Amino acid sequence: MKIGVIGDDFTGAGDIANTLAKVGARTVQYVGTPTVRLKTEIDAAVIALKTRSIDAGDAVTQSLAACRWLIANGAEQIVFKYCSTFDSTPRGNIGPVAEALLVELDTTLALVCPAFPANRRTLYNGHLFVGDRLLSESGMENHPLTPMTDPDIRRWLARQTALKVGHLSLESLRSGNAQAALRLAKHNHERLIVADAISDDDLLALGRIVRTHRLVTGGSGIAMGLPGNFGIQSAMDRRPFAGSDGPGLILSGSCSSATRRQIAAYDSGHPSKRLDAADALDPGAAVASCLDFLVSHKDTGPLVYSTAEPSEVAAAQAQYGRDRLAASFDTIFAELAIEAVAAGFRRIVVAGGETSGAVASAFGAAALEVGPEIDTGVPVLILDGKPRLAFALKSGNFGADDFFECALATLKGWAS
Numbered sequence: 001m002k003i004g005v006i007g008d009d010f011t012g013a014g015d016i017a018n019t020l021a022k023v024g025a026r027t028v029q030y031v032g033t034p035t036v037r038l039k040t041e042i043d044a045a046v047i048a049l050k051t052r053s054i055d056a057g058d059a060v061t062q063s064l065a066a067c068r069w070l071i072a073n074g075a076e077q078i079v080f081k082y083c084s085t086f087d088s089t090p091r092g093n094i095g096p097v098a099e100a101l102l103v104e105l106d107t108t109l110a111l112v113c114p115a116f117p118a119n120r121r122t123l124y125n126g127h128l129f130v131g132d133r134l135l136s137e138s139g140m141e142n143h144p145l146t147p148m149t150d151p152d153i154r155r156w157l158a159r160q161t162a163l164k165v166g167h168l169s170l171e172s173l174r175s176g177n178a179q180a181a182l183r184l185a186k187h188n189h190e191r192l193i194v195a196d197a198i199s200d201d202d203l204l205a206l207g208r209i210v211r212t213h214r215l216v217t218g219g220s221g222i223a224m225g226l227p228g229n230f231g232i233q234s235a236m237d238r239r240p241f242a243g244s245d246g247p248g249l250i251l252s253g254s255c256s257s258a259t260r261r262q263i264a265a266y267d268s269g270h271p272s273k274r275l276d277a278a279d280a281l282d283p284g285a286a287v288a289s290c291l292d293f294l295v296s297h298k299d300t301g302p303l304v305y306s307t308a309e310p311s312e313v314a315a316a317q318a319q320y321g322r323d324r325l326a327a328s329f330d331t332i333f334a335e336l337a338i339e340a341v342a343a344g345f346r347r348i349v350v351a352g353g354e355t356s357g358a359v360a361s362a363f364g365a366a367a368l369e370v371g372p373e374i375d376t377g378v379p380v381l382i383l384d385g386k387p388r389l390a391f392a393l394k395s396g397n398f399g400a401d402d403f404f405e406c407a408l409a410t411l412k413g414w415a416s
C-alpha cells in the first residue's frame with residue numbers, strides 16, 4: 001500500500017476512495033480501523049471513521065489509531081480527509097487531528113485544501129466558496145452539527161489549533177513559486193498551510209508539490225494528483241460490474257439543501273415516510289413502524305427520511321437537544337437498515353455523512369469494495385458478505401436532484 005487515508009466520515013471516505021479508484025489506484029475502504037493486517041496487494045486504503053462531530057480528544061485518539069495501522073501496513077503517505085465544506089466547529093476537529101498527525105508522522109508541515117471544484121467548492125485567497133456563494137452564505141451556516149459561519153478557512157482553522165496557520169496563494173501555485181512559498185512558511189514556523197485551488201489543474205499541481213510530504217490534508221480533490229506520484233496509472237474503462245439485484249430502499253437523515261431537493265423529486269413518484277423529531281424520542285417504535293412501511297413497499301424503492309427545513313431542525317434541537325436527536329436518529333436509521341436487510345433488502349442508499357456512518361457501522365467492521373461512480377463523489381460500495389449488499393452513501397450536499405433513482409439503478413450493476 002502506498003497511500004493511507006483517514007476519513008472523518010463515511011460518505012467523505014467513499015468520496016476520496018472514488019477519486020483514488022478513478023485515477024487507477026486499487027483501493028479498499030474500511031469501516032473503522034481494521035484489527036488484522038492487510039493481506040492483499042492494494043495501492044490505497046481508506047479508513048472511514050465517524051469523528052467529524054465527536055469530542056476532539058476522541059477524534060484524535062481514533063485518527064491516530066487509524067494512522068498507526070496504515071503506517072504499519074505500508075502506507076508511505078497519509079491523507080487526512082475532511083469535508084469540502086470544512087465541516088468543523090471552533091473546537092475542532094480538523095485542527096486537533098491535523099496537529100496530532102503532524103506529531104505522529106514527525107513532519108513539519110501539511111497542506112490544508114478542502115477544494116473540490118468538480119462539486120463547485122473552490123478556495124481562493126483562503127476563502128471557501130460553494131458555487132458562487134461564500135461558504136457562510138451557502139446554506140452551510142445552517143448545518144445542524146457544524147454550522148459554518150466563517151468562510152475564511154485560515155481564520156476558522158486558527159481557532160482550532162495553537163499551530164501557526166499559513167497560506168499558499170493561487171498566484172504562488174500558478175506562477176510556479178509554491179515550493180519557495182512552502183520553504184518560507186517553514187522558516188516562519190507555519191505548520192498548517194491553507195492552499196488555494198479553483199480547478200482540477202490546481203489540485204493536480206498541488207498533488208505534485210506534496211510528493212514528499214508525509215501528511216496531506218483536504219477534501220477528496222487533493223487526492224487526484226497523489227497516485228501519479230507513486231507511478232499509479234489511470235484505468236478509466238467501463239467493465240462489467242456485479243452490484244446486488246435485491247430490493248432497494250433509501251434512508252435519509254440529511255437536512256442539507258441538495259438532499260431536500262432530492263427528497264422532493266423522489267417523494268412525488270415513490271412511497272415515502274417521514275420521521276419527525278418527536279418520533280426520534282422513541283426509537284423502538286419508530287423502527288417498528290418504518291419497517292412495516294418498508295416491507296409493505298418492498299418492490300418500489302421506499303424512502304424513509306427525517307430530512308427537514310433548517311428552521312424546523314433548529315426548533316427541534318432547541319426543544320429536545322441537538323445531541324439527543326442526533327443519537328436517536330442515528331440509532332433509528334442503523335437499526336432500520338439491519339432489520340431491512342433481515343427482511344430481504346439488498347440495495348441501500350443513505351443520505352448524510354453522520355447517517356451513513358451510523359448505518360454502515362451497524363454492519364460491523366468490514367472492507368468495502370469500491371465500485372463505479374454514481375454521481376460526482378459518490379461510488380457504489382459493496383459489502384461482499386452473506387448476503388451481498390450494495391450501498392450508496394451520499395454526502396448531504398452531493399448529487400443531482402434525481403440521485404436516489406439513479407443510485408438504486410446503479411447499485412444493481414451491469415453485465416457489459
Ligand SMILES: Nc1ncnc2c1ncn2[C@@H]1O[C@H](COP(=O)(O)OP(=O)(O)OP(=O)(O)O)[C@@H](O)[C@H]1O
Nearest residue numbers: 144254255256306308326329352353354355395396
Ligand atoms: N428532523 C430533524 N430534526 C433535527 N435534527 C435532525 C433531523 N433530521 C436529521 N437530523 C440530524 O441532522 C444531522 C444530519 O447529519 P448528516 O451528516 O447525516 O447529514 P448532512 O449533514 O446533510 O450530511 P454531510 O455531513 O454529508 O454533509 C444528523 O445528526 C441528524 O440526526
Ligand SMILES: O=C(O)[C@@H](O)C(=O)CO
Nearest residue numbers: 012015083084219353395
Ligand atoms: O468532501 C465532501 O464534501 C464530502 O466527501 C464529505 O465529506 C461530506 O460529508
